[in-house]
Amino acid sequence: MIRTRDLTKRYGATHALEGLDLEIRAGGVLGFLGPNGAGKTTAIRLIAGLIRPSRGSAEVAGFDVARDPQAVHARIGYLSGEFRAYRDLTAERYLRYLADLRGGVDPARIASLAERLDLPLRRRIGELSHGNRQKVGLVQALMADPPVLLLDEPTQGLDPLMQREFLGLIAEARDRGCAVLLSSHILSEVEAVADRIGILRAGRLVALDAVDALRGRAVRRLDLVFAGPPPAEVVAAVPGVRILGTTDRTLHVEVEGSTAALVAALGPHAVEDVVSHEPDLEEIFLSLYADGGEPA
Amino acid sequence: MSGAVLRKTLRDEARPLVWWSLGVLAIVLLMALLWNQVRDVYTAELLSAYPEELQEIFNFGGAMDGAAYMNIEVFSIILPVLFVVFGVGRGARLIAGEEQEGVLEPVLATPVPRWAILLQKALGLAVGVVALTAATAVATIIGSALGDLAIPATEAVVGAAAMGLLGLYAGWLALAVGAATGHRGAAMAVAGLVLVGGYLLHIIGAILAAVEPWRVASPFAQAVDEGPISGVVPWGFAVLALTAAAFLALAVPLFERRDIETG
Numbered sequence: 376m377i378r379t380r381d382l383t384k385r386y387g388a389t390h391a392l393e394g395l396d397l398e399i400r401a402g403g404v405l406g407f408l409g410p411n412g413a414g415k416t417t418a419i420r421l422i423a424g425l426i427r428p429s430r431g432s433a434e435v436a437g438f439d440v441a442r443d444p445q446a447v448h449a450r451i452g453y454l455s456g457e458f459r460a461y462r463d464l465t466a467e468r469y470l471r472y473l474a475d476l477r478g479g480v481d482p483a484r485i486a487s488l489a490e491r492l493d494l495p496l497r498r499r500i501g502e503l504s505h506g507n508r509q510k511v512g513l514v515q516a517l518m519a520d521p522p523v524l525l526l527d528e529p530t531q532g533l534d535p536l537m538q539r540e541f542l543g544l545i546a547e548a549r550d551r552g553c554a555v556l557l558s559s560h561i562l563s564e565v566e567a568v569a570d571r572i573g574i575l576r577a578g579r580l581v582a583l584d585a586v587d588a589l590r591g592r593a594v595r596r597l598d599l600v601f602a603g604p605p606p607a608e609v610v611a612a613v614p615g616v617r618i619l620g621t622t623d624r625t626l627h628v629e630v631e632g633s634t635a636a637l638v639a640a641l642g643p644h645a646v647e648d649v650v651s652h653e654p655d656l657e658e659i660f661l662s663l664y665a666d667g668g669e670p671a
Numbered sequence: 672m673s674g675a676v677l678r679k680t681l682r683d684e685a686r687p688l689v690w691w692s693l694g695v696l697a698i699v700l701l702m703a704l705l706w707n708q709v710r711d712v713y714t715a716e717l718l719s720a721y722p723e724e725l726q727e728i729f730n731f732g733g734a735m736d737g738a739a740y741m742n743i744e745v746f747s748i749i750l751p752v753l754f755v756v757f758g759v760g761r762g763a764r765l766i767a768g769e770e771q772e773g774v775l776e777p778v779l780a781t782p783v784p785r786w787a788i789l790l791q792k793a794l795g796l797a798v799g800v801v802a803l804t805a806a807t808a809v810a811t812i813i814g815s816a817l818g819d820l821a822i823p824a825t826e827a828v829v830g831a832a833a834m835g836l837l838g839l840y841a842g843w844l845a846l847a848v849g850a851a852t853g854h855r856g857a858a859m860a861v862a863g864l865v866l867v868g869g870y871l872l873h874i875i876g877a878i879l880a881a882v883e884p885w886r887v888a889s890p891f892a893q894a895v896d897e898g899p900i901s902g903v904v905p906w907g908f909a910v911l912a913l914t915a916a917a918f919l920a921l922a923v924p925l926f927e928r929r930d931i932e933t934g
């Protein structure tokens with residue numbers, strides 16, 4: 376449903392996005408992660424046809440965004456990273472306006488979305504709290520049940536309950552066959568709803584993988600508590616294992632990928648306890664983040 | 672095209688228009704009612720003391736009458752400024768202003784093409800200018816009756832139309848620059864420069880023979896040369912309307928192709 380080829384955006388010497396090749400099929404949910412200035416917003420706005428690529432192209436449902444923006448716009452629900460709506464309109468009136476521009480939306484759908492997100496439709500948007508304004512943005516993106524959703528930091532400002540409700544809405548859209556591209560700074564949220572994660576840094580897609588595969592690549596931290604003195608040399612010799620430190624009879628180790636080899640090597644030694652820190656996507660995530668996001 | 676953008680533009684415009692119209696009404700009526708107090712001061716002798724060029728600019732070559740009085744006191748400076756400020760303010764806000772606030776982006780992500788959004792906003796602005804023009808014509812007709820100015824209704828309408836066309840020209844220019852650039856400041860600056868430049872050209876052209884041939888390019892000259900309150904509909908009206916439409920036509924491809932600013 377969404378496909379980009381060599382999608383590139385430069386602002387003078389700034390490479391906001393470099394050669395993005397991406398494909399998201401119907402029912403696929405891709406989550407963009409990456410530090411500030413990495414290019415997430417740029418990628419989403421390019422696909423939404425709001426800015427023009429310096430090079431490359433983007434397609435939605437087979438329509439080229441540059442050549443046929445109307446066909447693309449008819450098929451996307453878009454939420455900007457800095458969503459703003461006419462402050463003097465009520466949420467209801469605003470949503471009706473955008474519904475008119477889309478050629479009509481079932482009012483019952485708007486009402487049901489508003490109810491699930493607990494959005495007060497009758498209030499003027501200028502009077503709404505930040506989170507409630509964000510909900511207006513979510514409803515306008517979702518209300519037409521478009522086949523493609525482009526959501527830039529959709530959960531900002533939402534309370535935890537509403538974040539969960541939002542994730543439920545995305546899961547429903549996915550099950551309906553919607554292709555979703557969303558960006559976020561919250562790993563757990565992306566993990567919960569996306570089947571793939573793309574990590575952008577300095578305008579480049581530095582990692583793109585299924586959530587499960589990324590988890591497999593994840594670094595796991597274990598604390599191995601031995602009955603006697605820890606056999607440090609044995610443990611260090613196991614491939615993929617690194618010793619972080621020793622306290623007393625405890626070895627703190629880091630294991631990349633499977634722990635099977637380590638368990639086998641420990642066989643002859645008296646292990647009293649193993650404390651596992653859950654596979655930490657956050658770790659690879661942070662290590663990929665580490666160099667900062669702003670492109671050169 | 673559903674016309675939803677046009678309807679929204681008109682709704683947004685309605686309330687400010689009431690105030691603008693009341694303002695125009697108040698100024699025109701006040702000045703009209705003053706005519707009977709000041710008509711003796713505006714004698715031919717007083718006016719002949721003005722340089723000939725100024726007499727030409729303000730069209731009081733002939734005898735001083737109610738129409739000439741209103742042309743000098745109301746339709747030469749106050750009303751043109753009001754219409755230009757109305758047009759530029761609305762024009763700069765409708766696309767560039769909304770874009771910089773960030774509220775235009777969700778609209779531009781709907782299937783309505785950008786040219787249609789620009790066109791509907793331009794129409795909405797034009798309807799507002801027409802409403803203000805109607806208020807001016809009505810005020811002039813009422814003022815003429817109350818103040819004994821003896822201005823024929825048709826001439827009042829021509830005078831008001833001159834103001835309206837200036838407002839439309841200024842408004843569509845600001846709208847076009849705003850749509851082409853996305854910057855409200857640029858829209859106001861360019862429109863302001865063109866209008867102030869046009870005004871200077873209109874004045875200086877009347878004084879300096881060397882500049883005189885260029886005077887026809889001034890929107891003020893095009894709008895007010897026959898009066899503005901006058902029995903003749905000047906050809907300048909057509910030029911103003913066509914130029915204003917040309918600004919929009921030039922802006923369309925630029926608006927269609929450019930990056931939209933984030934709020």
Ligand SMILES: Nc1ncnc2c1ncn2[C@@H]1O[C@H](COP(=O)(O)OP(=O)(O)OP(=O)(O)O)[C@@H](O)[C@H]1O
Pocket residue numbers: 386389390391392409410411412413414415416417418456669670
């Ligand atoms: N209009 C612009 N002019 C110049 N540079 C820009 C413009 N828009 C974005 N950039 C640059 O492009 C790069 C990518 O920005 P982008 O907004 O896509 O980052 P992001 O990943 O969305 O960041 P964040 O997490 O802060 O939202 C940044 O270096 C930014 O400064």
Ligand SMILES: [Mg+2]
Pocket residue numbers: 415416417456527
């Ligand atoms: Mg962003």
